[in-house]
Amino acid sequence: MKCALVTGGSRGIGSAICQKLAEDKKYHILINYQGNQEAAQKTLEEVVRKGATGEIIKFDVSDAEEVKNVLSAWQEANPEAIVEVIVNNAGITRDGLFMWMSLEDWNSVVNTSLNGFFNVTNFFIQKMLRNKYGRIINMVSVSGVKGTPGQTNYSAAKGAVVAATKALAQEVAKRSITVNAVAPGFIRTDMTGDLDEKELVKLIPANRFGEAGEVADLVAFLASERAGYITGEVININGGIYS
Template sequence: MQDKKAVKQKFALVTGGSRGIGRAICIQLAKDSEYNILINYYSNKTAAKETLKSVEEAGGHGELMPFNVTDAENVKSTLDTWHEANPNAIIEVIVNNAGITQDGMFMWMKAEDWSKVIDTSLNGFFNVTNHLIQKLLVNKYGRIINMVSVSGLKGTPGQTNYSAAKGAVIGATKALAQEVAKRNVTVNAVAPGFISTDMTQDLDEKELKKMIPANRFGTAEEVAHLVSFLASEKSGYITGDIININGGIYS
């Protein structure tokens, strides 16, 4: 009789994996690990397919997993259906990357702009991680990596909602890490500064880089290398940490 453990497939789930930093993480994990990549997206299927193509070109395997991280029932039903269809699979790595910005001065901020940002970064982290964490604990191995921001550490004017969301995820990272460490599950956060992606394309890079000691924006690939390390077995004694990748910007 064939040993089921011998054929268990290992997966890494990257939320918001269709573009920007999420795409770079999917590709880097495909290059550096044996994980099959689950590329989560919500609405941009074309971009998600492009990410999948890049993952395959990098020598990896992947599949698309559409769901809305803010919708707990959608998250649950999608992941449950996937597990039923893949009984010998285990999601060992969770990269909570999905996030949006709705910038504006707080005094003029609409309630919906507050809620959308909180829902995506903070509640998205809860919906995905809470549903999967029991399997990680039973498996006695896992890597949870939360994408936060320099805004969550020092606060950024015009981004009170985003700073609040990322700051909350930082607190959750530190607390959860202590709850699950004995089961060989690590929980860390990566805090990028200014990174050249779709989210920063409207910023005045020439002016902003003057305040960055490294005198440039970072790349999505640089962030992805850090995430890939945290997703590996090599990072087993790092947990509850917030790792900055910001070219030297600190509060």
């Protein structure tokens, strides 16, 4: 059984990625979530409706012990399963000016995006190397590439994942494992629901917010065999806001 794991796969961009990967019918989709079981269930229903198989797997990516325990138990229950694709999508924001930022808001954002990348990817990397094949896609952000005021914590976390992407890509390329980052700009999801779209659109050359499905299309391509010579890249998908 070949599997694709999407962290934070229950809603928004994560859910769109699960559904897009399901369309190829190549992978059993592992939908990770932390809090919203109902949303995870809905995503699973869509995956099945598209003709793929899948399951929900609950853990907090920032909790190293929990990640190890849950994934170890899953691997023991599915000894034949091979995770070929990892999409590190789980992330949270705790926005605010740096001078007023609490240590908790700093740590929670860094732990989810950066340590979450480590906890999940590190669990599977040796297996991927033995298997001599893999696709690792890290969801970063325009904030991690250009920096966004009011998001010093988020920009730091995503920027660190950008650097980790480039380093890890060089370590594992010989074994046909690619590691890339996808950096969305303003995408219409729950996460951007509170933003003033009318005002922000003026900053975007394409004159609109992106759709989660457009990001999912890019991720699905990077997860495919056709993208085997693309690695260590940060691909911006932002309507020209930062180019």
